[in-house]
Each structure stands twice: as C-alpha cells, then as structure tokens.
Amino acid sequence: MPCQPTPRVSLRLWKTMKKSELPQKTCPVCKRPFLWRKKWKKDWDNVRYCSEKCRRQRSSHIGDDE
Numbered sequence: 015m016p017c018q019p020t021p022r023v024s025l026r027l028w029k030t031m032k033k034s035e036l037p038q039k040t041c042p043v044c045k046r047p048f049l050w051r052k053k054w055k056k057d058w059d060n061v062r063y064c065s066e067k068c069r070r071q072r073s074s075h076i077g078d079d080e
C-alpha cells in the first residue's frame with residue numbers, strides 16, 4: 015500500500031488552510047467579522063454586511079452616520 019496521511023488529519027488541515035485563505039470583512043452594523051461566502055462570489059466587492067438583517071438595519075438608518 016502507498017504511504018498516505020490519514021484522511022482525518024489531512025482533511026482537518028485542508029479545512030484550516032482553506033478557511034484562513036478566505037477573504038474577511040467587518041460588518042459596519044454589528045461590528046463582527048464575516049468570511050467570504052460562496053453566494054457572494056460574483057459580488058464580494060459590493061458586500062458590506064454580514065447578513066440581510068444587518069443590511070436592512072443599516073439602510074433604515076441612512077443619514078445617521080457618525
């Protein structure tokens with residue numbers, strides 16, 4: 015048999031590496047960092063909020079900036 019790393023270890027390592035490679039932004043509403051998601055693939059540059067909830071919260075406070 016060929017010498018291979020155990021699947022469990024390599025998968026864990028892969029996931030860790032993969033996660034750290036993802037772009038990250040901070041939501042201006044809840045101030046929490048959020049990671050890139052697949053659904054934002056085409057629109058990442060325009061994504062500012064971690065969720066629809068935060069996006070709506072923000073848009074209801076337009077003009078309230080600082």
Ligand SMILES: [Zn+2]
Binds near residue numbers: 041046
């Ligand atoms: Zn948020």
